[in-house]
Amino acid sequence: MTLFWISTVVLTLAAIALIAVPFLKRKANNDEALRDELNKAFYKDRLSELEVEAAEGLVENQQDLIADLKQSLLDDIPTQQKQQKTKTSIAGVLVPSVLLVVLISYGMYYKFGASDKVLHWQEVSSNLPALSKKLMSGSGEVLSDDELEDLTLALRTRLHYQPKDSTGWLLLGRIALANRDAGTAIDAMARAYKLEPKNEDVQLGYAQALMLSQDEAEQNEARLLLSRLIKNDYVDIRVFSLLAFDAFEQQDYAGAAKYWGIMQQMIGPEDSRYEMLARSIESAKKKMSPSESAVAGKSVAVTLTLSDQVNTSPDSVLIVSIHSADGSPMPIAAARYPLGSFPRTVVLDDGNSMMQGRNLSSLDTLMVRARLDSDGNVATRDADWYGESEVVELGAPVTVNIEKQYQ
Structure with a gap:
């Protein structure tokens, strides 16, 4: 924040300089200075002429003529009062101009600069570790909509300066998934996957994002990622949840029942989700043929x-x-x-x-x-x-x- 205000002072001083410099240079180029130079040149030329005329005997009272010439030169020099008036007039214009520049600059920033939003942005950026910890703690504490917006803003700021932070991209993608923002989720997860293609958390997140896409090619890529996770024995119930959901959407009801059955075995009957999975399996079985239903979910x-x-x-x-x-x-x-x-x-x-x-x-x-x-x-x-x-x-x-x- 200090750097910002220093920058505004520098820019304001630069604007003041653009106004002040022409006034300050005017002294060297004003009419009085030019007239003084002209009078001096005329005086020297006239002295040379008088010397020539005196040598030729055309002038008898040379000293009197020189005195008159000097008096004429003195009479044509601007008075101190005029010079002071000129200085006063310059100050009278320059000082209000400087004040006007300062007032307009900071007044316009106060009105249109959104300083309150800038301050909020900086507070949110400094609060990123705390918000991230709250989101990833797994304690069941849910972030409010405002906190999610703040976390998204802070993450985007950090990723602007640290674009190779795969964890940051993964976190941004998860927030977008929670908000059903498919475009942001796919883009963020794709960046994380490009940075860490062998990270299983990233693979799962990328597959989740691609499942939201309406593009068949991207959905197929998600299925490929999930199949790799199973082959690599990646133990995460969300893998089977995604496979079950996809199978059900593809009307592969036997496959959906199979994956839900695996999830039941992984969590055990004590888990509150067990009954919900049982209802899902029963729903899938109702849509299957008798032969499919006989073996569905048996793994x-x-x-x-x-x-x-x-x-x-x-x-x-x-x-x-x-x-x-x-x-x-x-x-x-x-x-x-x-x-x-x-x-x-x-x-x-x-x-x-x-x-x-x-x-x-x-x-x-x-x-x-x-x-x-x-x-x-x-x-x-x-x-x-x-x-x-x-x-x-x-x-x-x-x-x-x-x-x-x-x-």
Whole structure:
């Protein structure tokens, strides 16, 4: 703020200089000064003529003529009163002009400069950390509409000076998503994605924004991002929520029921959203054919944890298999994943079935085994770490802790 007022003073002084300089230079170019110079030149010329005339004997009283010439020159010099009057007239114009410039400059700024908005903008910019913390705290505290507007203004200001701040673009995109502002959301998320294309939070945010687009190509790009997140085992219920919503919009009711079922398994029946998801699944089933409805939503979400004593190799792969409740070694369904990080959640369904004519959805009860394969050969188990679950009903959440090692 101090810099701003210093700038206004500099600009005002520059405007004053534009007015004052012509008045100050006028003294060197006024009529009196020009007349003095002319009189001096005339006096010198006349003295030279008198000397020539005296030498030729044409003038007898040369000194008297010189005296008269000097008196004439003195009579033509402006009086002190005239000079003072000129100075006074200059001051009389210059001083009011300077005051007028100052009054007009600051008066116009007070009237049209929106100083109150500038002050508010600066206060909001300084309050950005507090507003961001409140939005990201996850405490359930909701920002008011005014606070969201302030946060948007502060973010846009920061991003103007720091355009490579991916977190800022992500936050701006989330605010736009909350306001259903598709254009701003897509633009902000696209900038964040360009800066950090491997950041899973950014990928999810960008997919959310693209889902709001009316462009089929952008919607397809969103589906591609979401499918990558599932392959990378990105554990976030919003991924499945977006997939379920998109499937329902595309009239893929079996797919929608499947994703909502996965969400139920992830949150468990104690969560208040469980019943809402059950109603969504029931709504999707009503729109399906009998054959689709029979298997809709039947999948297994497995949460995997890793004990502290487990030593993993970067080349290890994760193998998750679903078996009948009797513990048969032949899996009904299985899937292979990159090592990734733990804890994590993977989902298996009929697409992972291993036995022809027997799908995962045909099981009433099951158990899950997970193994970290160190050499990439599923037939060998030496030194591999593994774990298995209790027997659970199909559709119930499953947890497997990898803690044992084959000897």
